[in-house]
Amino acid sequence: MTETSVGSVSSVLRFPVKSMLGENVAAATVSQRGVDGDRAYALIDEETNKVISVKRPRRWGRIFELSAATKSDGPVEVTFPGGEAMAIDDPALPDRLSAFFGRRVSVAATPPPDATFDEAWERDLKDGADPYFGLPSRDEEGDELIDAGAFMSGQGNFFNFGAVHLVTTATTKRLSEAAPDSRFDARRFRPNIVIDTDEVGFVETGWQGHTLAIGDVRLLVTFTVPRCVMTTLAQGDLPADRDVLRTITAENSVDVFSTGTAYPCVGVYGEVVTxxxxxxxxxxTLIS
Structure with a gap:
């Protein structure tokens, strides 16, 4: 067994409500479920019973105008663009959110049975790649859509795949070198942990199958993370930029699912061992 120092934690992030902006925290507890309080809630489209995701930005892009934070003395709070904040358990919140989106929505702490969400498949930004696992797509309201998120209800949470998501500064630096006019801030990728490292290139992709030791936590790195239209959207002070996903496709496409099709990837998922x-x-520390 070899232990190699690969860097240090520069940011810990938590996203209490799926697809809303989240919060930077100084520390977080990690359990088998992932970072405590992360993706603890989601919004549900009452018409379709689907989980609301910014991955369908034409319909749900405004969710990036909302932020969620966990208050030390109370429940999660959702903050609207004008600064109005409402507790996640406020009975008036669903009506306020419905007015904001112009569609009836509700708040959920567990996924509905067979839960999915709509994802706009940006084929032109992915070098023409077909959807994952041969998933069928459909044309609706000007988008090519797939039903994604099939792992959510089985896991009983609102994660797309893995419990903990990590990105290194080596990756964001490499992408910035490839497209200096774009802003490859780690926040675009919504990780839980950002690792500051002196390594070069897409280093975390090579960690798959190995264990990371971070503080008390041990994570088995499972696979690299396919990226989607979400990375191109404006969020906070980051501007909309379709070249973000186009650059990832050109620089780091990986046959992540061993299906013969490569997808643009940034970061890795970690399964919680300890x-x-x-x-x-x-x-x-990388343990290999």
Whole structure:
């Protein structure tokens, strides 16, 4: 067994409501479920019973105008663009959200049975790649859509795939070098942990199958993360930029599912082997 220092934690992020902007925290507890409080809630489209995701931006892109944060003395709060904040358990919140989106929505803490969400398949930004696993697509309201998120209800949470999502500064630096006019801030990718490293290139892709030690936590790196239209959208102070996904496709397309089709990838997922606390500044060690 070899232990190699690969960097340190520069950011810990939590997204209490799926597809809303989240919060930077100094430390977080990690359990088998992932970062405590992460993707704890989602919004549900009452008409379709689907989980609302920014991955269908033509319909749900405004969700990136909302942010969610976990208050130390109370429940998660949702903040609207004008600064109005409402508790996640406020009975008036669904009506306020419905007015905001112009569609009836509700708040859920567990996925509906057989839950999915709509994802706009940006074929032109993915070098013409077909949807994952041969999923069928449909044309609706000017978008090519797939039903994604099939793993959510089986896991009982609102994660797309893995419990913990990590991105390194080596990856964002490499992408910035390839497209200097674009802003490859790690926040575009909505990871839980950002690792500051002196390594070069898409280093975390090579960690698949190995274990990371971060503070008390041990994570088995499972697979690299396919990216979608979400990375191109404006969020916070980051501008909309379709070249973000186009650049990822050109620089780091990976046959992540061993199906013969390569997809643009950034970051990795980690399966929690040992839980504990993760803090900004924690050393990150690769065990191989």
């Amino acid at each position: 839980g504990g606390d993760v803090r900004v500044g924690d050393a990150v």
